[in-house]
Amino acid sequence: xxxxxxxAHYGLGDWLVQRVTALLMAVYTIVFAGILLxxxxxxxxxxRALFENQPMRVATFLFFISLFWHAWIGVRDILMxxxxxxxxxxxLEILVAVLLVGYAGWAIQILxxx
Amino acid sequence: MTASPRPKFLDLTKIRLPVPGLxxxxxxxxGAALFLFAGVLLYLFQExxxxxxxxxxxxxxxxxxxxxxxxxxxxWAFLHHFFAGLRYLLLDVDIGSELGTTxxxxxxxxxxxxxxxxxxxxxxx
Numbered sequence: 001x002x003x004x005x006x007x008a009h010y011g012l013g014d015w016l017v018q019r020v021t022a023l024l025m026a027v028y029t030i031v032f033a034g035i036l037l038x039x040x041x042x043x044x045x046x047x048r049a050l051f052e053n054q055p056m057r058v059a060t061f062l063f064f065i066s067l068f069w070h071a072w073i074g075v076r077d078i079l080m081x082x083x084x085x086x087x088x089x090x091x092l093e094i095l096v097a098v099l100l101v102g103y104a105g106w107a108i109q110i111l112x113x114x
Numbered sequence: 115m116t117a118s119p120r121p122k123f124l125d126l127t128k129i130r131l132p133v134p135g136l137x138x139x140x141x142x143x144x145g146a147a148l149f150l151f152a153g154v155l156l157y158l159f160q161e162x163x164x165x166x167x168x169x170x171x172x173x174x175x176x177x178x179x180x181x182x183x184x185x186x187x188x189x190w191a192f193l194h195h196f197f198a199g200l201r202y203l204l205l206d207v208d209i210g211s212e213l214g215t216t217x218x219x220x221x222x223x224x225x226x227x228x229x230x231x232x233x234x235x236x237x238x239x
Binding site for chain 2: 113
């Protein structure tokens with residue numbers, strides 16, 4: 001008899017997303033640290049110019065999207081571990097999801113209004 | 115037949131975690147802290163970038179000792195999460211899964227993130 005695997009089937013996808021977003025953020029972090037190390041922005045104009053550079057702006061945007069997606073999976077895992085009543089956990093998960101989507105919108109606003 | 119209750123020992127003050135276990139729980143704590151304060155960090159990023167006036171406000175705010183303490187904490191959380199995360203990526207491709215190596219790498223994660231926090235923290239203060 002074949003045993004069927006039960007569950008919500010999002011595990012492997014999330015596992016992969018957590019690693020791909022981590023790698024993207026790690027690369028961005030290393031490049032960003034390199035920029036700060038080699039030619040640190042001395043004043044507001046240089047700091048702003050750094051993010052007005054289109055490739056940098058898009059890379060920062062990708063970093064933020066990776067960050068919030070990564071945070072969603074991580075925080076949801078924490079909630080699944082510690083919050084047992086389903087209704088409370090669901091409420092908190094919705095709160096976290098709304099917050100992170102809001103952060104993503106905010107990040108776009110910060111990056112494209114400058 | 116009902117299973118007999120298994121013995122539980124969850125006295126957190128008496129459990130001595132092995133180093134990889136310590137790195138693991140700190141990975142979780144640092145990740146949770148980064149999430150909880152993400153809004154504050156985004157706000158600071160916005161202030162630093164929005165206008166010359168907000169940049170001046172940002173510099174003044176970041177100059178306060180409380181802000182520096184907060185940023186140093188966030189710095190450690192980020193660095194620990196970063197290096198512990200890199201270790202997990204290496205474990206995925208089966209690098210460092212031997213007991214001896216995994217202990218050395220766990221110590222390296224703890225040490226590197228603390229040392230870098232001190233170095234960058236000195237620049238900050």
